[in-house]
Amino acid sequence: MSRITTVILVGFPNAEIFRVILFTLLLLIYCGTICGNLMIITLVSTSKNLHTPMYFFLTQVSISDVILITAIVPSILHFLLIEVRFMRLTLCIAQYNSFSFAVCLECLLLTVMSFDRYSAICNPLRYSSIMNFRFCNVLAALSWFLSMSLICIESITISKLQFCGSNVIHHFFCDLYPLLKFSCIDTTMVQLEITILIVILVVTPFVLIITSYICIIISILKIHSLTQRRKVFSTCSSHLTVVCIFYGTISSIYILPSKGGALPISRVLSLFYTVGTPILNPIVYSLRNKELNKALQKIHSTIRDK
Template sequence: MEKRNQSAITEFLLLGFGDLHNFKILVFTLFLIVHIMALTANVLVIVLVGVTRSLHSPMYFFLSQLSLSELLFTSDIVPNMLWLILVGGGRVSVARCIAQFHILCIPSAAQCLLLAAMSFDRHIAICRPLHYATMMTVTRQLQVVTSCWLLGVILALFLYTFLRKLQFCDLNTIDHFYCDVAPLLQLSCSSTCTVELAVAMVTYPLLLSPFIFIIVTYICIIRTILKIPSSTGRHKAFSTCSSHLIIVCTYYGTLTFIYLFPPTDNSIELHKGLSVLYTLVTPLFNPLIYSLRNQEIRAAIFNYIQSFKKWKAEK
C-alpha cells in the first residue's frame, strides 16, 4: 500500500446509516425496542438456567453461555449504533475504534466455539447416551466453556497487537455503524500485509473449523436418529437438535458473508443490512428460538409466572 505523506489522524468519522431524514426516530425506536427485547430475553435465559433445577444440564448450561456472549456482543455495538442514528453519524477516536473491534472479537470467537460445543453435547446425548453422564460431567462442562472464552480472549489479543500498530493518515471516513477490521485496513496508510495475514490466520480457522466439526457431528447424529425404530423417538431426537441447527445456519450464514467476503462499493449497503441482522436481530433470535421450541424452558417460565401471580395475590 502506498504511504500517504500527511499528518496522522486521531479519530474516525462513522457515517452510520447516513441521513435517514424523517425516518430517524422510527428507525431509532424500532432498533431500541429490538435491543431491549434481546437484552431481556438473554438475561432471562441466563437467570432461568441458573435458578431452575430442571435446567441444570449441559445443554442449557451451554445455552446460558451462548446468551452471555450475545449480551456482551450486542452491548458493545448497539448503544453506539443508536447514537449514530440520532446524530446522523459521529466521531470516534482511533484507539476507541480498535478497542471496540477487540471487544467484539471475544464474544464472537467464543460463540463460534460454543456452538461447536453444543453440537458435541447433542452428539454424545444421541449417539452415546449410555456414556453421556460420565462424559459430560460438571467439570467437563466448565473446562469446555472456560476453553471457549479463554481462546476468544487470546485470539482477540492476538489481533489487537497487530491492529494497534496500524497508522492512519488522511482518510478517516468509515461507511459503517461500528469499527470493523475491513475498513480499518482500507484506511491505513501503513503496510497491512502482516495484519491481513494475522486476520486470515484467525478468521478462517475460527469460522471453518467449528463449522466443519458441527457438520461432521450432525452427520453422525442423523445417521443414529434414522436407525431409531419408532417415529416418536426419531421426532423427539430431531426436536432436540432443530433449534441448535437453526441458530448455526443463521449465525454462520451472516458471519461467513460478512467476514469471508469483504465489502465492495456496490455491496456496502448489503453488508450493513447483514451486520444489523448479525448484531441486533440474531441476539434476540437465539433465545426466542430455544424458548419457543423448548418445552422445559416454556414450563420454567410458566411456573415462575404462576408463582409471581400467587405471591402478588397473597400480598
C-alpha cells in the same frame, strides 16, 4: 499525510428521515435482547431441572449475545440521538475487538453445544460420564480463554499499525476492513494473521459442527420409529436453527465483495447479524424448548400466587 485520531461513521446515509423510527426500533430490540438473554440466564440458574450441560452452555451463549449487541447498538443509538458520528480511533478499535471477541466466543460455544448434542444422541449410555459438571466447566472456560487470548493477539497487531489519510468509514460500526484501509503501512502480514485466526476460531468450529451433525443424522436414521426420530431430533433442532442463522448471515457478509460494508445490502446483513441474531437466539430457544417454557410458567405462577 496526517495521523488519524478520530473516525467518522457514515452509518445509514439514506435513512435520515427515518432516524426517529430507527432509533426507537433499535432501542426496543436492544432492550428485548438484554431482557431475553437475562431471562434465559435466570431460568437456567434458578430451575433445577435446567441444570444440564445443554442449558449451561446456552447461558454462555446468552452472555456472548449480550456482549455482541452491547458492543454495537449503544454507539448507533448515540449517533442517531445527537447526529454526531465522530468516534475516537482507540474506541473504534476497542469496538471491533469486543465485536470479534463475542463472535469468536459464540462460534466456540456453538461447537461445544454440538458436541453435547452428539454425545447425547450418539453415545447416550456414556453421556452422563462424558458431559459431567467438571468437563462442561472446562469446555466453557477454554472457549473464553481461546477467544480472549487470540483476540488479544489480533488487538496488539492492529494497535501497532499507523493510520492516516481519510477517516470516513462507510459502515455503522468499526469493522476490520475499514480499519485496515486506513493503514499507512503494508497490511499483508496483518491480514494473514487474521486469516489464520479466522480459520482457528470460525472455520474450524463450523467444520466440527457439520461433522457432529452428520454423525447425529446417521444415528437418527438408524432409529426405526418415525415418532422416536422426531423426538430425538427435536432435542437439537433449536441449536441447529441458531447455527444456521449465525453462520448463514456471517457467510453472506464475507462472501459479498463489499469491502467491509460499503454496499447497502452488506450493511443490512451486518445489521441483522449484529442486532438480529442476539435477539433471535432467546426467541428460538423459548419457542422451541418445552423445558424453558415450563420453567418460565412455573416462575410466573409463583409470582402470581404471591
